[in-house]
Amino acid sequence: MGEIKVGTASWTDRTLLDSGWYPDSADTPERRLSYYARQFPLVEVDATYYSPPAERTARLWAERTPAGFTFNVKAFSLLTGHPTRVSALYKDLRPDTDKRNVYPDDLPAQAYEEVWTRFLSALDPLVEAGKLGALLFQFPPWFTIKRDNKQYLLEVARRCAPLRPVFEFRHASWFDGDNAEETLGFLREHELPFVCVDMPQGHKSSIPPVLAATADLAVVRFHGHSDKWTSKDIHEKFGYDYSKRELRDWAPKLRELAGEAEQTHVLMNNCYRDYAQRNARTLVDLLDA
Numbered sequence: 001m002g003e004i005k006v007g008t009a010s011w012t013d014r015t016l017l018d019s020g021w022y023p024d025s026a027d028t029p030e031r032r033l034s035y036y037a038r039q040f041p042l043v044e045v046d047a048t049y050y051s052p053p054a055e056r057t058a059r060l061w062a063e064r065t066p067a068g069f070t071f072n073v074k075a076f077s078l079l080t081g082h083p084t085r086v087s088a089l090y091k092d093l094r095p096d097t098d099k100r101n102v103y104p105d106d107l108p109a110q111a112y113e114e115v116w117t118r119f120l121s122a123l124d125p126l127v128e129a130g131k132l133g134a135l136l137f138q139f140p141p142w143f144t145i146k147r148d149n150k151q152y153l154l155e156v157a158r159r160c161a162p163l164r165p166v167f168e169f170r171h172a173s174w175f176d177g178d179n180a181e182e183t184l185g186f187l188r189e190h191e192l193p194f195v196c197v198d199m200p201q202g203h204k205s206s207i208p209p210v211l212a213a214t215a216d217l218a219v220v221r222f223h224g225h226s227d228k229w230t231s232k233d234i235h236e237k238f239g240y241d242y243s244k245r246e247l248r249d250w251a252p253k254l255r256e257l258a259g260e261a262e263q264t265h266v267l268m269n270n271c272y273r274d275y276a277q278r279n280a281r282t283l284v285d286l287l288d289a
Contacts (some may be wrong), residue, residue, distance in 0.1 A: 002156060002260075002264055003258070004266060006042065006268075006280050007268075008043060008268045008277055013272075015271075015273045028275075033061065034064055040284075042069075043069075044269070046074050046271075048119075049074040049138075050077065050085075053073070058123055059125035059194075061126065062131055072267070073132065076115070079116065080138060080140065081140055083102070084102055088184070089107075095108075095111070097150070133164070134217060134218075135163055136166070137156055137169040141170045144171070145174045164217060165221045166195050166217065187214035188214045191216075192215060196210060196211050200227075200229040219265045220254065220265070221267045225269035226238065239274065242268075248255070255287065268280045
């Protein structure tokens with residue numbers, strides 16, 4: 001069985017800071033990250049989706065964590081085709097527009113290329129420290145299974161090489177009927193890591209909880225089962241506390257998945273108060289049992 005690393009998709013959420021999970025001594029960003037890194041070997045950086053990271057910030061992350069710690073970094077929204085706030089773009093690359101949000105086609109080709117270059121190069125300190133795990137490309141609900149989109153997955157892999165992009169879908173078409181076999185076959189053929197998900201079902205964005213390793217790295221993200229999945233309030237959307245029974249049912253499935261990959265990353269993304277941290281600790285204990 002390959003190595004399993006368990007962590008959470010945030011360590012700075014305001015509701016987490018208010019929950020009491022951090023000790024009083026962890027009263028600065030540096031001390032909080034240091035404390036978190038003593039509890040788990042893996043974390044997912046979600047803030048990079050909303051605004052591209054600065055190289056200085058990535059260097060601080062590397063310096064404040066022990067050897068062997070791993071950061072998975074979520075791709076900037078523009079690179080996955082999501083609407084992106086103009087104010088989130090690098091100042092010198094912002095288009096002259098009255099729009100609040102822009103898409104890749106709203107930028108000149110050269111500016112779009114520069115966003116890619118700066119986003120990836122800002123992660124150099126993590127790469128140099130051996131602490132960059134994967135780049136999470138979570139696609140929008142309108143990113144359906146079609147030839148152009150599959151080609152974009154290959155383009156992303158080429159752009160990121162030798163870094164490791166991993167791919168999470170949010171449209172049911174990827175696993176509708178025979179499409180499931182086609183999707184997993186395509187990913188395996190090109191050694192593209194699939195992000196398995198546990199999430200609410202019955203929505204157009206719902207992906208079934210398929211556990212499959214399509215490369216040497218497997219990733220599983222737990223989004224919870226909130227009955228307010230369509231809410232624009234992220235705490236309502238992800239505010240789900242897994243029971244020990246639910247996590248106990250997942251443990252053997254994760255072990256089986258880890259048998260298909262060299263490394264498996266498991267992220268709790270139910271980021272409300274300390275739900276993710278407590279659930280991650282329970283899962284670690286169950287996997288170790």
